[in-house]
Amino acid sequence: MxxxxxxxxxxxxxxxxxxxxxxxxxxxxxxxxxxxxxxxxxxxxxxxxxxxxxxxxxxxxxxxxxxxxxxxxxxxxxxxxxxxxxxxxxxxxxxxxxxxxxxxxxxxxxxxxxxxxxxxxxxxxxxxxxxxxxxLLKRLEKDYYEEETQKNRMENIFHDIKSDKTTVILKYHVKGKEFKKAGEKSSLLKNALLRLGIATEITRRIVIASMETEMNIIIFTDGGEITIWVEEDKIKVNAVDSGPGIPDVEKAMIPGYSTAPDWVREMGFGAGMGLPNIKNCTDEMKIDSKIGKGTSLEFIVNMKK
Amino acid sequence: MNIHKVKQIINAEVICGEELLDMNLKMGCGCDLMSHILAHINHDSGSVLLLTGLTNPQVIYTSDAVDIKVICFVRGKRPDDDVVKLANERGVVLMCTQLPLFESCGKLYKEGLRGISENV
Missing domain, CATH: 3.10.580.10 (CBS-domain)
Incomplete structure (x- = not known):
């Protein structure tokens, strides 16, 4: 091989x-x-x-x-x-x-x-x-060096960097209504987390939740921003957008309840599973939504000991 | 059941990932709702075959999120080049069959591929 x-x-x-x-x-x-x-x-x-x-x-x-x-x-x-x-x-x-x-x-x-x-x-x-x-040798050496330094830099970041608290912050801008690219940021996040040495299971929970979040931003808003704080004991994600806000958060939490338009459903989303799904695969979840102002969604996945 | 066998049972054509056909599959999932995939595929999804009628890039992104490595498009649908490229980048096998979703699932189940709730 x-x-x-x-x-x-x-x-x-x-x-x-x-x-x-x-x-x-x-x-x-x-x-x-x-x-x-x-x-x-x-x-x-x-x-x-x-x-x-x-x-x-x-x-x-x-x-x-x-x-x-x-x-x-x-x-x-x-x-x-x-x-x-x-x-x-x-x-x-x-x-x-x-x-x-x-x-x-x-x-x-x-x-x-x-x-x-x-x-x-x-x-x-x-x-x-x-x-x-x-x-050829020069290129090989350059590629090899990049690979090596990246490995060293990323994989053991929490072990290698000595501090009282280390936090890696990742930020993704999500454009509204741009369905063609929907899911791209979560895919990038998955790679980033694996490179940081986060366990597959934790990565998967975060990526599923962020995928649903990304979809919600694209389907319902004009765009937003997802920020991820990676710490030694937990990963926290915060997503903010500038509107329109969720009219009834309680209803939105019911599996199957959906206000998504048909074009979204035709593409395999909008089945009313988004928020319940996020709640299921995270340890903590908080929504703060104001009609006309926007929504802030925060969720946390704890690293297992 | 390896992918060669799946290919044979539902008479599928491999679009990309030809070199990965020895991969072993335990479970199958027929689904057009990507949210359901995110919600219900929990573990060992490396051995899950996804059968779907959707061919958009989100199928690849969704599968990637839950580590599904093999996707078969039903009813003769074919994804465009962008989607194939995404799959290639992630080492995902893409296939397509002329059979409809129900028949594809039925034939595979009959031959021993289990469902995701059976948790084999």
Whole structure:
């Protein structure tokens, strides 16, 4: 299993990373009018084996050690680059994914590919196998580091942080009438609680209650805010909205009593189970509602010892 | 009963989560009321199959809240791509069958899948 995951991780990065992230931007080039001696001096000084030939930013050809040696043999080392370069060039665009470079290396046996910018067609970099590997390693290290620090930061927060009282506060804004996204915030909350190391059972009770709360805000109000206080011994949730308020809280607490419009029922909600459901899965629940002003709902789930 | 078997019994098509079909299911729940799912599915819901006629994103969010991992849409309904994406992100298996809800439930129950109140 872990092998499969690893392979796909590299592939994932190779698809995600663009050539421009990996390439060397500072490209050493020669001009078509330079001599072969100029080429040799650059190759020697920079300890490289090939150079792109560039005129006004445009890639004209590639010149390599091999081309230089051929010139020496023919005794033409003062000849211009343009008469000795390779003009059939395999290049790659800077916005292509790294995986394309892999494929190109497999297909052609070149050590490097010049990189062009797609719009301007100008040379913007050069990419070697070394560049690709460096880029992959850098990304792997970054991802690994993020994962590790997140793990450390989150999982044992209540054990690691020494204080007389530690509280993590989470806040979610819920837009009214936006049914398409209904449930999204509770789903985010679920992930957050699990990352904080809260037990599955406690997380589930909180998420069920917050899901019902989120639905109520979306169905009945123009929007509201859900705040969650995560403490070592309990989780407290408070939801406030700005209206219209619940006309009869007692009735609303009766299972099956619903004032939800048909469009809500058609989507599987509004069955009059919301508030009773919240009460059932929490340890404490309090509603304060004023017609025209809004509703404040508070519930608590205690952590089991 | 694993998901392969469920697929066979109700002639279902797997929409996503093909790699998870070995997962074992103990109970089934046929429901179009998401609030009832939130209210009545209490424990070990990792082994519950939800059969529903709803295909909106809330089905996924609701299932996620109670840790349901396998959902089958009945009456030939198919969710759109957004819903499939949500399911994929959560490792949820989605299937669909042409059968109506009652018949799907009946066939599965007859083959040994229990109900959530039986608490197996």
């Amino acid at each position: 872990s092998d499969i995951v690893r392979t796909s991780k590299i592939q994932e990065i190779a698809y995600e990373c663009k050539v421009e992230e990996a390439m060397t931007k500072d490209v050493i080039t020669v001009a078509p009018s330079d001599t072969m001696v100029d080429v040799w001096m650059k190759l020697r000084d920079k300890r490289i084996s090939g150079l792109p030939v560039v005129s006004e930013g445009n890639l004209m050809g590639i010149i390599s050690v091999e081309d230089f040696i051929k010139c020496i043999i023919k005794g033409r080392k003062y000849e211009q680059v343009k008469n000795n370069m390779t003009t059939h060039i395999e290049f790659i665009y800077s916005d292509e994914p790294l995986i394309h470079v892999f494929k190109k290396f497999e297909k052609h046996r070149f050590g490097r590919f010049p990189v062009k910018e797609r719009d301007t067609k100008k040379l913007v970099g050069i990419i070697t196998k070394g560049d690709v590997i460096r880029c």
